[in-house]
Amino acid sequence: MNEIRPIHWDDGILKLLDQTRLPVEQVVVELDDYRGAVTAIRDMQVRGAPAIGVTAAYAVVMAAKEVATDDKGTFLDKGNFLVGLQEAAQAISAARPTAVNLQWAVRRMLEVAESEPDLSNMVNRLLGEAKLIQEEDEEINRRMGDFGKSLMPDGGSVLTHCNTGALATSAFGTALGVIRAGWETGMRFKVFNTETRPFLQGARLTAWEFQQLGIPATLIVDSAAGILMRQGDVSCVITGADRVAANGDTANKIGTYSLAVLAKENGIPFYVAAPTSTVDLSIPSGDEIQIEERAGSEVTHFQGAPTAPVGVEAFNPAFDVTPHRYISAIVTENGVVRAPFVEGLKLALGGP
Numbered sequence: 001m002n003e004i005r006p007i008h009w010d011d012g013i014l015k016l017l018d019q020t021r022l023p024v025e026q027v028v029v030e031l032d033d034y035r036g037a038v039t040a041i042r043d044m045q046v047r048g049a050p051a052i053g054v055t056a057a058y059a060v061v062m063a064a065k066e067v068a069t070d071d072k073g074t075f076l077d078k079g080n081f082l083v084g085l086q087e088a089a090q091a092i093s094a095a096r097p098t099a100v101n102l103q104w105a106v107r108r109m110l111e112v113a114e115s116e117p118d119l120s121n122m123v124n125r126l127l128g129e130a131k132l133i134q135e136e137d138e139e140i141n142r143r144m145g146d147f148g149k150s151l152m153p154d155g156g157s158v159l160t161h162c163n164t165g166a167l168a169t170s171a172f173g174t175a176l177g178v179i180r181a182g183w184e185t186g187m188r189f190k191v192f193n194t195e196t197r198p199f200l201q202g203a204r205l206t207a208w209e210f211q212q213l214g215i216p217a218t219l220i221v222d223s224a225a226g227i228l229m230r231q232g233d234v235s236c237v238i239t240g241a242d243r244v245a246a247n248g249d250t251a252n253k254i255g256t257y258s259l260a261v262l263a264k265e266n267g268i269p270f271y272v273a274a275p276t277s278t279v280d281l282s283i284p285s286g287d288e289i290q291i292e293e294r295a296g297s298e299v300t301h302f303q304g305a306p307t308a309p310v311g312v313e314a315f316n317p318a319f320d321v322t323p324h325r326y327i328s329a330i331v332t333e334n335g336v337v338r339a340p341f342v343e344g345l346k347l348a349l350g351g352p
């Protein structure tokens with residue numbers, strides 16, 4: 001099976017599989033300017049916390065190439081270079097506010113830029129770091145699959161939300177990667193995936209990824225999750241994350257909180273799969289996570305066609321926060337963390 005990899009760097013050009021066109025068309029957008037990458041992230045041509053982080057890393061490379069020299073091609077001094085790079089990095093970091101991977105990747109790239117003494121080697125050094133972030137992400141996802149697969153319900157059923165597959169990462173995925181890892185060890189379980197309005201990551205992306213993987217999955221409207229859980233048709237729920245606070249509170253696609261409450265009400269384990277790059281120990285709880293509010297037109301229209309009367313007002317938060325008390329375990333690349341999350345997450349991130 002050809003692995004799905006939505007992000008490619010090809011000799012100075014960043015190539016992104018345009019996720020607004022899937023599953024009908026596989027269109028690759030080619031970018032040579034960091035501003036294009038910011039737009040692609042903001043417009044969700046590339047989306048998913050880890051994928052956004054990898055894209056941001058390559059955007060910093062493109063920015064460095066632009067600001068390293070003056071209009072005559074002469075290299076600037078390091079100080080002026082860093083001022084210009086910081087300015088571009090701010091625009092990149094601001095593309096979307098909730099997924100911490102974006103700010104994490106930009107910060108990591110800036111640290112490398114600050115440590116590189118030779119400006120003539122800067123772009124190469126930063127490109128190496130961006131490629132390393134991309135390669136590490138796939139390895140991390142496979143490790144999460146290995147740790148998380150034992151949570152999958154052999155003979156039972158799993159429900160997942162939004163898209164957390166290869167399209168949301170460098171490859172393999174996070175929560176969908178855990179499902180894949182369980183399946184590929186020979187487990188057999190029923191899979192339900194929600195359509196995930198309004199952007200339909202589940203209907204358009206996850207359903208497509210499961211087809212590519214040969215894993216049968218049943219698509220449901222978001223509001224059908226409750227009846228499935230109540231009638232005993234769901235053994236566990238697993239989702240991704242965009243930012244995990246120090247206490248385990250987790251921001252994820254809108255609707256995740258509702259699924260977690262329904263799971264708790266029905267005595268169903270609720271798992272989150274998230275790389276440590278999605279954990280933000282700088283914030284004590286989910287109360288500090290900024291929730292992105294997207295245009296109401298994403299609710300009242302789909303791909304330009306109206307799905308509501310002209311002029312209707314729409315509220316469109318892209319994420320919500322699930323308090324840690326509703327979360328049974330958080331799967332990371334360093335192991336499965338269970339409550340109390342504060343200590344476990346510190347350990348997962350290599351802390352004391």
Ligand SMILES: CSC[C@H]1O[C@H](OP(=O)(O)O)[C@H](O)[C@@H]1O
Binds near residue numbers: 164169242
């Ligand atoms: C593997 S993280 C995927 C994460 O990102 C999604 O949000 P979006 O599609 O808006 O980028 C969703 O929250 C997923 O759980």
